Amino acid sequence: MATRVIPVDPFDLVIFGGTGDLAMRKIIPGLYRRFVAEQMPKDARIIGAARGELDDDGYRDFAREAIEKYVHAKNHDKDKIRDFLKCLSYFRIDALGEDGWKDLARIVRKDVVQAFYFSVGPRLFGALAKRLHKYKIAGPNARIVLEKPFGHDLESAKVLNAELAEYFDETQIYRIDHYLGKETVQNLMAVRFANILFEPLWNSQYIDHIQITVSETVGVGGRGGYYDKSGAMRDMVQNHLMQLLCLIAMEPPAHFDPDSVRDEKLKVIRALDPVPVDDIVRGQYRAEGDDPSYVEDAENPDSRTESYLAMKVHIANWRWNGTPFYLRTGKRLRARKSEIAVVFKEPPHSIFEPQEGRRCNELIIHLQPNEGMDLRVTIKEPGPGGMRLMDVLLDMSFAEALGEDAEDITDAYERLIMDVIRGNQTLFMRGDEVEAAWRWVDPIIQGWIDRGDKPKPYDAGSSGPEDALMLMHREGRRWREITE
Ligand SMILES: NC(=O)c1ccc[n+]([C@@H]2O[C@H](COP(=O)([O-])OP(=O)(O)OC[C@H]3O[C@@H](n4cnc5c(N)ncnc54)[C@H](OP(=O)(O)O)[C@@H]3O)[C@@H](O)[C@H]2O)c1
Numbered sequence: 446m447a448t449r450v451i452p453v454d455p456f457d458l459v460i461f462g463g464t465g466d467l468a469m470r471k472i473i474p475g476l477y478r479r480f481v482a483e484q485m486p487k488d489a490r491i492i493g494a495a496r497g498e499l500d501d502d503g504y505r506d507f508a509r510e511a512i513e514k515y516v517h518a519k520n521h522d523k524d525k526i527r528d529f530l531k532c533l534s535y536f537r538i539d540a541l542g543e544d545g546w547k548d549l550a551r552i553v554r555k556d557v558v559q560a561f562y563f564s565v566g567p568r569l570f571g572a573l574a575k576r577l578h579k580y581k582i583a584g585p586n587a588r589i590v591l592e593k594p595f596g597h598d599l600e601s602a603k604v605l606n607a608e609l610a611e612y613f614d615e616t617q618i619y620r621i622d623h624y625l626g627k628e629t630v631q632n633l634m635a636v637r638f639a640n641i642l643f644e645p646l647w648n649s650q651y652i653d654h655i656q657i658t659v660s661e662t663v664g665v666g667g668r669g670g671y672y673d674k675s676g677a678m679r680d681m682v683q684n685h686l687m688q689l690l691c692l693i694a695m696e697p698p699a700h701f702d703p704d705s706v707r708d709e710k711l712k713v714i715r716a717l718d719p720v721p722v723d724d725i726v727r728g729q730y731r732a733e734g735d736d737p738s739y740v741e742d743a744e745n746p747d748s749r750t751e752s753y754l755a756m757k758v759h760i761a762n763w764r765w766n767g768t769p770f771y772l773r774t775g776k777r778l779r780a781r782k783s784e785i786a787v788v789f790k791e792p793p794h795s796i797f798e799p800q801e802g803r804r805c806n807e808l809i810i811h812l813q814p815n816e817g818m819d820l821r822v823t824i825k826e827p828g829p830g831g832m833r834l835m836d837v838l839l840d841m842s843f844a845e846a847l848g849e850d851a852e853d854i855t856d857a858y859e860r861l862i863m864d865v866i867r868g869n870q871t872l873f874m875r876g877d878e879v880e881a882a883w884r885w886v887d888p889i890i891q892g893w894i895d896r897g898d899k900p901k902p903y904d905a906g907s908s909g910p911e912d913a914l915m916l917m918h919r920e921g922r923r924w925r926e927i928t929e
Contacts, residue, residue, distance in 0.1 A: 462564035463493025469511040475859030504535035540569040546580040559587035571608040578612035599883035620874040626857030629816040649768040660778040673743035677754040703870035714881040718759040728753030730777040733905040755913035777905040783813035
């Protein structure tokens with residue numbers, strides 16, 4: 446199945462932090478793939494910017510290595526890599542200094558789309574925005590792209606938003622949550638709003654509950670110091686899980702345009718009830734064999750930061766009153782998996798004999814490791830022997846549907862960068878969304894601090910703390926297994 450590719454307009458993309466991990470692992474390989482797909486025009490320019498001493502050729506060597514490492518081997522075409530690298534150059538600059546900015550102003554073209562990717566720590570966001578404005582580098586249609594974390598709490602997010610607003614209009618600010626760039630996440634909107642099948646059932650009358658799981662097998666080693674100041678709530682729930690929750694729960698927007706979609710998402714966040722203490726379970730992984738515990742990884746023996754979080758959340762509106770949303774995320778769990786499971790209610794009356802182990806309809810949206818969807822339905826067990834029922838999965842995995850082309854599913858980053866160039870903000874977070882999310886999260890975190898709340902230990906490689914199972918069991922529900 447060939448994918449239609451519409452080339453974007455010529456652009457200059459300056460990647461501040463162009464030598465960093467994110468640039469090399471995601472941004473450059475993603476742009477290369479778009480170049481191969483002929484979506485990126487040949488006269489586009491990518492300017493890596495950082496403080497390090499490098500020349501253009503040195504930067505291209507870095508980029509070549511990144512492409513060879515992170516792009517699928519079938520796309521390693523020498524000629525294409527050479528042509529792509531011609532679009533790259535390097536510019537030495539310190540976000541906090543004043544040297545070099547006038548030169549950058551001369552280099553960045555005024556007659557093409559201008560995009561500035563802030564692939565640096567958030568403490569530099571304000572400085573970069575200010576200098577892009579001060580040295581008249583960014584024109585009125587320029588776009589800036591910001592990486593998470595977007596603030597540490599409501600106060601810091603407000604300060605950051607206000608700082609950016611001094612120099613850029615909201616329509617120019619692209620706050621990335623790469624979960625929103627995933628094919629399946631957008632498919633969620635297509636499934637909900639382009640089919641008549643699901644939307645009539647998409648409410649508390651027919652949906653028993655919804656589970657959102659983002660589990661990781663890795664610990665926090667290597668970034669323990671950063672993570673320990675953050676924890677699962679700030680690192681995952683406030684952004685990624687919240688965004689998934691919004692897309693699942695929002696009302697159909699009037700149009701598929703950025704503000705219509707984001708208005709509806711914002712309403713969901715604003716409708717979130719405060720979460721009672723008993724509806725949250727926090728955990729910290731223990732040591733296992735030679736593998737360190739969370740507090741060892743974080744190098745903080747007294748740490749009370751959670752590496753695991755499970756919670757039951759209510760959305761106080763007509764559609765969802767009575768349908769809980771269970772969110773769970775954690776490090777060092779049994780498998781790496783991100784999924785949303787929509788668990789429907791039983792039919793109101795059964796004409797069949799009750800049967801052990803039968804489950805309700807479920808729509809499972811897989812985000813990681815493989816993207817796709819499953820729909821669990823009940824059918825008659827084939828063969829003679831009476832009317833016995835069984836559950837089967839209608840598998841809508843992209844790997845099946847697309848065959849070999851499944852490998853070509855666009856990575857979230859490359860899709861989002863192309864959206865930046867096209868000027869489409871639908872899949873980016875608006876400032877008020879980010880603030881609303883912090884407004885809901887902050888009192889929960891403050892409650893933990895006030896109560897001196899300590900996370901529960903859990904075994905590395907498990908599904909998380911026992912108490913998290915109870916969060917479901919006490920209401921006659923159960924989590925889906927964390928397996929790949
Ligand atoms: N890596 C990921 O997978 C990932 C995922 C999600 C979000 N993020 C976010 O993305 C941002 C970048 O992450 P990263 O992992 O790429 O970080 P990184 O590997 O530490 O790279 C930081 C980059 O910023 C440059 N830099 C640092 N200080 C600078 C300054 N004063 N002026 C100009 N350039 C400066 C560095 O080069 P020089 O030192 O040579 O200047 C380097 O190119 C962070 O905000 C991070 O939280 C990263």
